[in-house]
Amino acid sequence: MSEAIIKIEELTKIYDNEPAVDRLSLSIKKGEIFGLLGPNGAGKSTTIFMLLGLIEPTSGNLQVCGINSTSNPIEVKKRVGYLPDDLGFYQNMTGLENLLYTASLNEIPRKEALKRSHHLLKQVGLGEALNKKVGKYSRGMKQRLGLADVLIKEPEIIILDEPTLGIDPKGVQELLKLIKQLNEENNITVLLSSHHLHQVQQICDRVGIFVNGQLLAQGNVKELANQLFGNQAFVVHVEADPISSELKTNLKCLEGVTNMKEISETAIEMYCQTDITPLIANEIVNHKANLLALSNKSYGLDEIYHLYFEGREIDETTKIS
Ligand SMILES: Nc1ncnc2c1ncn2[C@@H]1O[C@H](COP(=O)(O)OP(=O)(O)OP(=O)(O)O)[C@@H](O)[C@H]1O
Numbered sequence: 001m002s003e004a005i006i007k008i009e010e011l012t013k014i015y016d017n018e019p020a021v022d023r024l025s026l027s028i029k030k031g032e033i034f035g036l037l038g039p040n041g042a043g044k045s046t047t048i049f050m051l052l053g054l055i056e057p058t059s060g061n062l063q064v065c066g067i068n069s070t071s072n073p074i075e076v077k078k079r080v081g082y083l084p085d086d087l088g089f090y091q092n093m094t095g096l097e098n099l100l101y102t103a104s105l106n107e108i109p110r111k112e113a114l115k116r117s118h119h120l121l122k123q124v125g126l127g128e129a130l131n132k133k134v135g136k137y138s139r140g141m142k143q144r145l146g147l148a149d150v151l152i153k154e155p156e157i158i159i160l161d162e163p164t165l166g167i168d169p170k171g172v173q174e175l176l177k178l179i180k181q182l183n184e185e186n187n188i189t190v191l192l193s194s195h196h197l198h199q200v201q202q203i204c205d206r207v208g209i210f211v212n213g214q215l216l217a218q219g220n221v222k223e224l225a226n227q228l229f230g231n232q233a234f235v236v237h238v239e240a241d242p243i244s245s246e247l248k249t250n251l252k253c254l255e256g257v258t259n260m261k262e263i264s265e266t267a268i269e270m271y272c273q274t275d276i277t278p279l280i281a282n283e284i285v286n287h288k289a290n291l292l293a294l295s296n297k298s299y300g301l302d303e304i305y306h307l308y309f310e311g312r313e314i315d316e317t318t319k320i321s
Pocket of ligand 1: 015016019020038039040041042043044045046047
């Protein structure tokens with residue numbers, strides 16, 4: 001998982017004097033699942049359309065599988081499967097017929113197309129429904145068919161735009177599992193655009209946080225948390241009885257503690273540079289207080305997302321000077 005299969009450098013798209021994508025640089029490795037996370041209008045779809053060669057960038061460079069999408073979109077389309085958020089299947093045709101139709105558009109010989117279609121329909125869990133009309137499929141089944149549809153041409157990359165839109169929670173879990181499985185079994189690179197952070201967190205190796213056309217941060221969840229929360233990357237939730245003022249003072253003075261927040265008379269949250277849970281436990285025991293609970297909280301995409309999109313800061317009033 002080392003070579004870059006998608007390379008974007010200083011990519012910009014301007015509409016009506018406003019940048020929809022603003023000097024975006026990003027590199028996605030082969031075999032990776034990368035999540036583009038951002039609110040509506042952040043520039044995710046514009047980026048995807050430029051990658052697919054459907055729209056021309058105003059400036060910048062981009063290469064997909066070593067090919068320039070802008071000057072050679074047809075070659076890129078052979079290697080990239082794109083699943084849009086609004087699927088366009090023929091409702092009066094069966095799942096199998098729809099796949100065979102896509103295969104014919106991609107000039108896949110009939111015998112090979114039949115083989116791939118049956119295999120893929122089975123792989124996405126539609127083996128039993130292959131002769132059912134797509135108009136009678138549920139939204140989740142249509143998304144599964146969508147995955148089979150983008151895979152029929154055996155792409156190196158699949159780009160999925162909000163793939164879980166309108167699917168019930170069980171369907172979402174199944175679809176995410178399937179995407180991960182396809183990524184692992186077929187070594188396919190996945191670029192997934194979404195604003196559902198929990199879903200992105202579950203399957204993506206790395207995440208890019210997109211706001212107003214700019215990529216504000218990228219990395220895995222741990223790296224993002226470190227970039228954002230720096231010297232208070234570890235939060236320890238402490239419950240003890242009693243928490244005397246002397247105990248509080250001593251806890252504040254432990255090395256690596258940067259913030260402390262009182263939750264209740266018997267509960268505090270400690271923000272630390274490193275994991276000093278054992279030192280905290282020791283201090284409480286030395287003060288002959290009853291240790292009721294001690295747990296570590298690590299930052300997830302939830303906190304990262306809130307910090308970027310809602311400007312939420314860690315309570316400044318609790319900062320230790
Ligand atoms: N064809 C267009 N003409 C003018 N402005 C456009 C065009 N397409 C997109 N935009 C603008 O570019 C910005 C980025 O839009 P884009 O659709 O890429 O965002 P997005 O992150 O994909 O949002 P969503 O999650 O809603 O799909 C928005 O401000 C949008 O209004």
